[in-house]
Amino acid sequence: MDLSPSRTDASTSPSARALRPAFLLAALAFAAAVSAPNVDAQAVTPRPGQQVVLVTGSTSGLGREVARRLAATGAFVIVHGRNRERGMKVVEAIESEGIGNARFYAVDLASFEQVREFGETILRDYDRLDVLVNNAGFGRAPDERMVTEDGHELRFQVNHLSHFLLTRMWLPRLRESAPSRIVNVSSGAQQPIDFDDVMIENDFSGGRAYAQSKLAQIMFTIDLAEELEGADVIVNSLHPATYMDTGMVRRAGLTPRATVGEGADAVMQLITSSDIGSGGYFNRLRPARANAQAYDEEARNKLRELSEELTRGR
Ligand SMILES: NC(=O)c1ccc[n+]([C@@H]2O[C@H](COP(=O)([O-])OP(=O)(O)OC[C@H]3O[C@@H](n4cnc5c(N)ncnc54)[C@H](OP(=O)(O)O)[C@@H]3O)[C@@H](O)[C@H]2O)c1
Secondary structure: OOOOOOOOOOOOOHHHHHHHHHHHHHHHHHHHHHOOOOOOOOOOOOOOOOOEEEEOOOOOHHHHHHHHHHHHOOOEEEEEEOOHHHHHHHHHHHHHHOOOEEEEEEOOOOOHHHHHHHHHHHHHHOOOOOEEEEOOOOOOOOOOOOEOOOOOEHHHHHHHHHHHHHHHHHHHHHHHOOOEEEEEEOOOOOOOOOOOOOOOOOOOOHHHHHHHHHHHHHHHHHHHHHHOOOOOEEEEEEEOOOOEOOHHHHHOOOOOOEOHHHHHHHHHHHHHOOOOOOOOEEEOOEEOOOOHHHHOHHHHHHHHHHHHHHHOOO
16 A cells, blocks of 8 residues: 655745635636536545545445545545535545545435446546445345335345446456455345345345345355456455444444444455455454355356346446
8 A cells, every 4th residue: 555645735936825716716616517416526636656445335334444444554535425424524534634535425325326427437536446345234224125216125226236336337447456355345144035036025124135135245246256366356245243333233223242443354354464365255354154045156146147137227
Protein backbone atom coordinates (compact mmCIF):
# COMPACT_ATOMS: atom_id res chain seq x y z
CA MET A 1 0.00 0.00 0.00
CA ASP A 2 1.10 3.56 -0.76
CA LEU A 3 1.74 5.32 2.55
CA SER A 4 3.23 8.53 1.14
CA PRO A 5 1.39 11.64 2.42
CA SER A 6 1.74 13.59 -0.87
CA ARG A 7 -1.07 16.06 -1.50
CA THR A 8 -1.28 18.56 -4.34
CA ASP A 9 -0.01 21.93 -3.06
CA ALA A 10 -2.31 24.87 -3.81
CA SER A 11 -0.60 27.99 -5.14
CA THR A 12 -0.14 30.66 -2.45
CA SER A 13 0.67 33.62 -4.76
CA PRO A 14 -1.49 36.80 -4.19
CA SER A 15 -3.14 36.53 -7.63
CA ALA A 16 -3.96 32.89 -7.03
CA ARG A 17 -5.50 33.84 -3.67
CA ALA A 18 -7.61 36.57 -5.31
CA LEU A 19 -8.88 34.18 -7.98
CA ARG A 20 -9.68 31.40 -5.54
CA PRO A 21 -13.26 32.39 -4.44
CA ALA A 22 -14.48 32.89 -8.01
CA PHE A 23 -12.84 29.68 -9.12
CA LEU A 24 -14.33 27.76 -6.20
CA LEU A 25 -17.84 29.02 -6.93
CA ALA A 26 -17.51 28.06 -10.58
CA ALA A 27 -16.16 24.64 -9.63
CA LEU A 28 -19.02 24.06 -7.17
CA ALA A 29 -21.61 25.07 -9.79
CA PHE A 30 -20.04 22.69 -12.27
CA ALA A 31 -19.95 19.84 -9.75
CA ALA A 32 -23.64 20.36 -8.93
CA ALA A 33 -24.54 20.42 -12.63
CA VAL A 34 -22.80 17.15 -13.46
CA SER A 35 -23.76 15.22 -10.31
CA ALA A 36 -25.64 12.01 -11.14
CA PRO A 37 -29.02 11.56 -9.39
CA ASN A 38 -28.02 8.78 -7.00
CA VAL A 39 -24.35 9.48 -6.66
CA ASP A 40 -22.66 12.15 -4.58
CA ALA A 41 -20.25 14.22 -6.62
CA GLN A 42 -17.39 15.16 -4.28
CA ALA A 43 -14.29 16.66 -5.79
CA VAL A 44 -11.64 14.44 -4.19
CA THR A 45 -9.82 11.97 -6.46
CA PRO A 46 -7.02 9.45 -5.82
CA ARG A 47 -3.42 10.63 -5.87
CA PRO A 48 -1.21 9.10 -8.56
CA GLY A 49 -0.24 5.61 -7.42
CA GLN A 50 -2.69 5.61 -4.50
CA GLN A 51 -4.50 2.31 -4.00
CA VAL A 52 -8.26 2.43 -4.54
CA VAL A 53 -10.48 0.24 -2.35
CA LEU A 54 -14.25 -0.06 -2.23
CA VAL A 55 -16.28 -1.27 0.74
CA THR A 56 -20.01 -1.73 0.17
CA GLY A 57 -22.10 -0.98 3.25
CA SER A 58 -19.46 1.16 4.93
CA THR A 59 -21.79 3.73 6.49
CA SER A 60 -21.98 1.68 9.71
CA GLY A 61 -20.97 -1.49 11.55
CA LEU A 62 -18.28 -3.77 10.18
CA GLY A 63 -17.95 -1.97 6.84
CA ARG A 64 -17.26 1.38 8.50
CA GLU A 65 -14.49 -0.13 10.62
CA VAL A 66 -12.92 -1.85 7.57
CA ALA A 67 -13.12 1.43 5.61
CA ARG A 68 -11.29 3.28 8.41
CA ARG A 69 -8.60 0.63 8.64
CA LEU A 70 -8.04 0.65 4.89
CA ALA A 71 -7.81 4.44 4.92
CA ALA A 72 -5.21 4.19 7.70
CA THR A 73 -2.97 2.31 5.23
CA GLY A 74 -3.07 5.35 2.93
CA ALA A 75 -5.70 4.03 0.51
CA PHE A 76 -8.42 5.98 -1.28
CA VAL A 77 -11.65 4.49 0.09
CA ILE A 78 -14.92 4.42 -1.82
CA VAL A 79 -17.54 4.51 0.93
CA HIS A 80 -20.98 3.17 0.06
CA GLY A 81 -24.42 2.83 1.62
CA ARG A 82 -27.86 4.39 1.45
CA ASN A 83 -27.58 6.85 4.32
CA ARG A 84 -25.87 10.00 3.06
CA GLU A 85 -25.44 11.59 6.49
CA ARG A 86 -23.67 8.55 7.94
CA GLY A 87 -21.66 8.11 4.74
CA MET A 88 -20.39 11.70 4.82
CA LYS A 89 -19.43 11.27 8.49
CA VAL A 90 -17.26 8.29 7.55
CA VAL A 91 -15.63 10.36 4.78
CA GLU A 92 -15.01 13.24 7.22
CA ALA A 93 -13.51 10.89 9.82
CA ILE A 94 -11.15 9.43 7.21
CA GLU A 95 -10.13 12.82 5.81
CA SER A 96 -9.54 14.21 9.32
CA GLU A 97 -6.97 11.47 9.98
CA GLY A 98 -4.97 12.90 7.05
CA ILE A 99 -3.61 9.57 5.82
CA GLY A 100 -6.10 8.13 3.31
CA ASN A 101 -8.91 9.82 1.39
CA ALA A 102 -12.53 8.89 0.80
CA ARG A 103 -15.58 9.61 -1.25
CA PHE A 104 -19.17 8.54 -0.59
CA TYR A 105 -21.66 7.08 -3.07
CA ALA A 106 -25.32 6.67 -2.08
CA VAL A 107 -26.76 3.61 -3.81
CA ASP A 108 -29.60 1.28 -2.84
CA LEU A 109 -28.62 -2.30 -3.64
CA ALA A 110 -32.33 -3.17 -3.81
CA SER A 111 -32.47 -1.38 -7.19
CA PHE A 112 -30.70 -2.81 -10.23
CA GLU A 113 -31.07 0.57 -11.93
CA GLN A 114 -29.06 2.26 -9.17
CA VAL A 115 -26.61 -0.64 -8.98
CA ARG A 116 -25.83 -0.49 -12.70
CA GLU A 117 -25.42 3.28 -12.56
CA PHE A 118 -23.06 2.83 -9.59
CA GLY A 119 -21.08 0.21 -11.50
CA GLU A 120 -20.67 2.51 -14.50
CA THR A 121 -19.84 5.56 -12.36
CA ILE A 122 -17.02 3.75 -10.59
CA LEU A 123 -15.59 2.58 -13.92
CA ARG A 124 -15.72 6.16 -15.17
CA ASP A 125 -14.29 7.76 -12.00
CA TYR A 126 -11.43 5.35 -11.22
CA ASP A 127 -8.85 3.75 -13.45
CA ARG A 128 -7.90 1.18 -10.81
CA LEU A 129 -9.59 -0.96 -8.18
CA ASP A 130 -7.24 -2.79 -5.84
CA VAL A 131 -9.61 -4.15 -3.21
CA LEU A 132 -13.35 -4.82 -3.30
CA VAL A 133 -15.11 -5.75 -0.06
CA ASN A 134 -18.70 -6.89 -0.70
CA ASN A 135 -19.95 -6.21 2.80
CA ALA A 136 -23.37 -4.51 2.63
CA GLY A 137 -26.07 -6.73 4.01
CA PHE A 138 -29.69 -6.85 5.05
CA GLY A 139 -30.15 -9.12 8.08
CA ARG A 140 -32.85 -11.51 9.21
CA ALA A 141 -35.01 -8.80 10.83
CA PRO A 142 -37.76 -7.88 10.23
CA ASP A 143 -39.19 -11.36 9.81
CA GLU A 144 -41.14 -10.27 6.78
CA ARG A 145 -41.01 -11.15 3.08
CA MET A 146 -40.11 -8.07 1.03
CA VAL A 147 -39.85 -7.76 -2.73
CA THR A 148 -37.64 -5.25 -4.56
CA GLU A 149 -38.74 -2.94 -7.39
CA ASP A 150 -37.15 -5.57 -9.69
CA GLY A 151 -39.51 -8.21 -8.34
CA HIS A 152 -37.02 -10.31 -6.36
CA GLU A 153 -36.89 -11.38 -2.72
CA LEU A 154 -35.05 -8.52 -1.00
CA ARG A 155 -32.20 -10.33 0.81
CA PHE A 156 -31.37 -12.40 -2.26
CA GLN A 157 -31.08 -9.24 -4.37
CA VAL A 158 -29.30 -6.96 -1.84
CA ASN A 159 -26.89 -9.51 -0.38
CA HIS A 160 -26.19 -11.69 -3.41
CA LEU A 161 -27.48 -10.52 -6.82
CA SER A 162 -26.37 -6.87 -6.59
CA HIS A 163 -22.89 -7.84 -5.41
CA PHE A 164 -22.77 -10.45 -8.18
CA LEU A 165 -23.63 -7.76 -10.76
CA LEU A 166 -21.17 -5.17 -9.38
CA THR A 167 -18.33 -7.69 -9.11
CA ARG A 168 -18.89 -8.83 -12.70
CA MET A 169 -18.95 -5.23 -13.92
CA TRP A 170 -15.73 -4.38 -12.07
CA LEU A 171 -13.84 -7.62 -12.76
CA PRO A 172 -11.93 -6.21 -15.78
CA ARG A 173 -10.75 -3.28 -13.60
CA LEU A 174 -9.74 -5.66 -10.78
CA ARG A 175 -7.82 -7.79 -13.30
CA GLU A 176 -6.02 -4.72 -14.69
CA SER A 177 -5.13 -3.68 -11.11
CA ALA A 178 -3.71 -7.10 -10.14
CA PRO A 179 -2.48 -8.06 -7.62
CA SER A 180 -5.94 -7.31 -6.27
CA ARG A 181 -8.41 -8.82 -3.81
CA ILE A 182 -12.11 -9.45 -3.42
CA VAL A 183 -13.64 -10.26 -0.02
CA ASN A 184 -17.24 -11.46 0.19
CA VAL A 185 -18.60 -10.91 3.69
CA SER A 186 -20.88 -13.87 4.23
CA SER A 187 -21.96 -15.43 7.53
CA GLY A 188 -22.00 -18.64 9.52
CA ALA A 189 -25.78 -18.50 9.00
CA GLN A 190 -26.13 -20.58 5.81
CA GLN A 191 -29.05 -22.50 4.37
CA PRO A 192 -29.19 -24.45 1.07
CA ILE A 193 -30.94 -22.73 -1.81
CA ASP A 194 -34.16 -24.43 -2.92
CA PHE A 195 -33.90 -23.93 -6.68
CA ASP A 196 -37.64 -24.58 -7.03
CA ASP A 197 -38.39 -21.62 -4.77
CA VAL A 198 -35.41 -19.27 -4.76
CA MET A 199 -37.59 -16.25 -3.98
CA ILE A 200 -39.02 -18.13 -0.96
CA GLU A 201 -42.69 -17.77 -1.70
CA ASN A 202 -43.41 -20.70 0.65
CA ASP A 203 -42.31 -21.20 4.26
CA PHE A 204 -40.66 -17.80 4.36
CA SER A 205 -38.64 -16.58 7.30
CA GLY A 206 -36.22 -13.67 7.45
CA GLY A 207 -33.60 -16.04 8.86
CA ARG A 208 -33.99 -18.45 5.93
CA ALA A 209 -33.81 -15.64 3.35
CA TYR A 210 -30.70 -14.19 4.99
CA ALA A 211 -29.01 -17.59 5.30
CA GLN A 212 -29.60 -18.62 1.66
CA SER A 213 -28.27 -15.27 0.42
CA LYS A 214 -25.14 -15.71 2.56
CA LEU A 215 -24.53 -19.21 1.17
CA ALA A 216 -25.01 -17.81 -2.35
CA GLN A 217 -22.10 -15.40 -1.67
CA ILE A 218 -19.85 -18.33 -0.71
CA MET A 219 -20.86 -20.29 -3.83
CA PHE A 220 -20.10 -17.24 -5.98
CA THR A 221 -16.68 -16.95 -4.28
CA ILE A 222 -15.72 -20.53 -5.17
CA ASP A 223 -16.80 -20.06 -8.81
CA LEU A 224 -14.99 -16.76 -9.12
CA ALA A 225 -11.73 -18.16 -7.72
CA GLU A 226 -11.83 -20.89 -10.39
CA GLU A 227 -12.44 -18.31 -13.11
CA LEU A 228 -9.62 -16.08 -11.81
CA GLU A 229 -7.00 -18.78 -11.45
CA GLY A 230 -3.63 -17.37 -12.52
CA ALA A 231 -4.94 -13.78 -12.72
CA ASP A 232 -3.53 -12.69 -9.32
CA VAL A 233 -6.98 -11.57 -8.23
CA ILE A 234 -7.59 -13.34 -4.93
CA VAL A 235 -11.17 -13.88 -3.75
CA ASN A 236 -12.31 -15.30 -0.41
CA SER A 237 -15.43 -15.28 1.77
CA LEU A 238 -15.88 -15.30 5.51
CA HIS A 239 -17.98 -15.29 8.62
CA PRO A 240 -16.39 -12.23 10.26
CA ALA A 241 -17.48 -12.75 13.90
CA THR A 242 -20.56 -13.88 15.81
CA TYR A 243 -23.06 -11.22 16.89
CA MET A 244 -20.90 -8.15 16.49
CA ASP A 245 -22.26 -5.03 18.11
CA THR A 246 -23.95 -3.60 15.02
CA GLY A 247 -27.37 -2.36 13.95
CA MET A 248 -28.06 -5.67 12.20
CA VAL A 249 -27.61 -7.64 15.41
CA ARG A 250 -29.52 -5.16 17.56
CA ARG A 251 -32.43 -5.03 15.09
CA ALA A 252 -32.72 -8.81 15.36
CA GLY A 253 -33.06 -8.45 19.15
CA LEU A 254 -29.80 -10.32 19.77
CA THR A 255 -27.27 -9.55 22.47
CA PRO A 256 -23.92 -8.56 20.93
CA ARG A 257 -21.08 -10.93 21.73
CA ALA A 258 -18.24 -9.55 19.62
CA THR A 259 -16.86 -6.20 18.52
CA VAL A 260 -16.63 -4.88 14.98
CA GLY A 261 -12.88 -4.80 15.62
CA GLU A 262 -12.82 -8.60 15.79
CA GLY A 263 -14.72 -8.86 12.52
CA ALA A 264 -12.47 -6.26 10.89
CA ASP A 265 -9.38 -8.27 11.93
CA ALA A 266 -10.76 -11.22 9.97
CA VAL A 267 -11.60 -9.13 6.90
CA MET A 268 -8.20 -7.42 6.95
CA GLN A 269 -6.44 -10.79 7.08
CA LEU A 270 -8.10 -11.70 3.76
CA ILE A 271 -6.95 -8.37 2.29
CA THR A 272 -3.38 -8.26 3.55
CA SER A 273 -2.15 -11.82 4.14
CA SER A 274 0.37 -12.93 1.55
CA ASP A 275 -0.35 -16.62 2.16
CA ILE A 276 -4.12 -16.93 2.13
CA GLY A 277 -5.01 -18.84 -1.06
CA SER A 278 -8.15 -18.15 -3.12
CA GLY A 279 -11.70 -19.52 -3.14
CA GLY A 280 -11.73 -20.21 0.58
CA TYR A 281 -14.33 -19.73 3.28
CA PHE A 282 -13.08 -18.53 6.67
CA ASN A 283 -14.73 -18.65 10.08
CA ARG A 284 -13.20 -15.51 11.55
CA LEU A 285 -9.45 -16.03 11.18
CA ARG A 286 -9.42 -19.72 10.28
CA PRO A 287 -10.21 -21.65 7.09
CA ALA A 288 -13.51 -23.47 7.57
CA ARG A 289 -16.05 -25.63 5.78
CA ALA A 290 -19.22 -23.98 4.53
CA ASN A 291 -22.63 -25.65 4.08
CA ALA A 292 -22.31 -28.73 1.83
CA GLN A 293 -24.23 -27.09 -1.05
CA ALA A 294 -21.26 -24.75 -1.59
CA TYR A 295 -19.18 -27.71 -2.79
CA ASP A 296 -21.90 -29.09 -5.11
CA GLU A 297 -20.78 -28.09 -8.61
CA GLU A 298 -24.23 -28.61 -10.10
CA ALA A 299 -25.79 -26.30 -7.51
CA ARG A 300 -23.13 -23.67 -8.17
CA ASN A 301 -23.77 -23.88 -11.92
CA LYS A 302 -27.49 -23.43 -11.33
CA LEU A 303 -26.86 -20.41 -9.12
CA ARG A 304 -24.47 -18.85 -11.63
CA GLU A 305 -26.91 -19.31 -14.53
CA LEU A 306 -29.78 -17.91 -12.46
CA SER A 307 -27.72 -14.93 -11.24
CA GLU A 308 -26.61 -14.14 -14.80
CA GLU A 309 -30.17 -14.41 -16.07
CA LEU A 310 -31.62 -12.19 -13.33
CA THR A 311 -28.95 -9.49 -13.67
CA ARG A 312 -28.57 -9.54 -17.49
CA GLY A 313 -29.25 -6.17 -19.07
CA ARG A 314 -30.25 -4.76 -15.66
N1 LIG B 1 -23.10 -8.40 12.82
C1 LIG B 1 -22.73 -9.66 12.82
O1 LIG B 1 -22.53 -10.28 13.87
C2 LIG B 1 -22.49 -10.37 11.51
C3 LIG B 1 -22.21 -11.75 11.54
C4 LIG B 1 -21.95 -12.41 10.35
C5 LIG B 1 -21.97 -11.69 9.16
N2 LIG B 1 -22.24 -10.36 9.16
C6 LIG B 1 -22.24 -9.66 7.88
O2 LIG B 1 -21.46 -8.49 7.99
C7 LIG B 1 -21.90 -7.52 7.04
C8 LIG B 1 -22.04 -6.16 7.73
O3 LIG B 1 -23.08 -6.26 8.69
P1 LIG B 1 -23.16 -5.35 10.01
O4 LIG B 1 -23.40 -6.26 11.13
O5 LIG B 1 -22.02 -4.41 10.02
O6 LIG B 1 -24.55 -4.60 9.73
P2 LIG B 1 -24.98 -3.06 9.72
O7 LIG B 1 -24.30 -2.30 10.80
O8 LIG B 1 -26.47 -3.11 9.69
O9 LIG B 1 -24.40 -2.52 8.33
C9 LIG B 1 -24.97 -2.91 7.12
C10 LIG B 1 -24.44 -2.01 6.02
O10 LIG B 1 -25.06 -2.43 4.80
C11 LIG B 1 -25.66 -1.31 4.19
N3 LIG B 1 -26.91 -1.69 3.51
C12 LIG B 1 -27.94 -2.43 4.01
N4 LIG B 1 -28.91 -2.54 3.10
C13 LIG B 1 -28.50 -1.85 1.99
C14 LIG B 1 -29.07 -1.58 0.73
N5 LIG B 1 -30.30 -2.00 0.38
N6 LIG B 1 -28.35 -0.85 -0.16
C15 LIG B 1 -27.13 -0.37 0.17
N7 LIG B 1 -26.54 -0.60 1.35
C16 LIG B 1 -27.22 -1.32 2.25
C17 LIG B 1 -25.94 -0.32 5.31
O11 LIG B 1 -25.91 1.00 4.81
P3 LIG B 1 -27.15 2.06 4.94
O12 LIG B 1 -27.76 1.86 6.28
O13 LIG B 1 -26.47 3.38 4.74
O14 LIG B 1 -28.02 1.69 3.83
C18 LIG B 1 -24.76 -0.55 6.24
O15 LIG B 1 -23.68 0.25 5.86
C19 LIG B 1 -23.21 -8.06 6.46
O16 LIG B 1 -22.96 -8.60 5.18
C20 LIG B 1 -23.60 -9.16 7.43
O17 LIG B 1 -24.36 -10.16 6.80
C21 LIG B 1 -22.50 -9.67 10.31
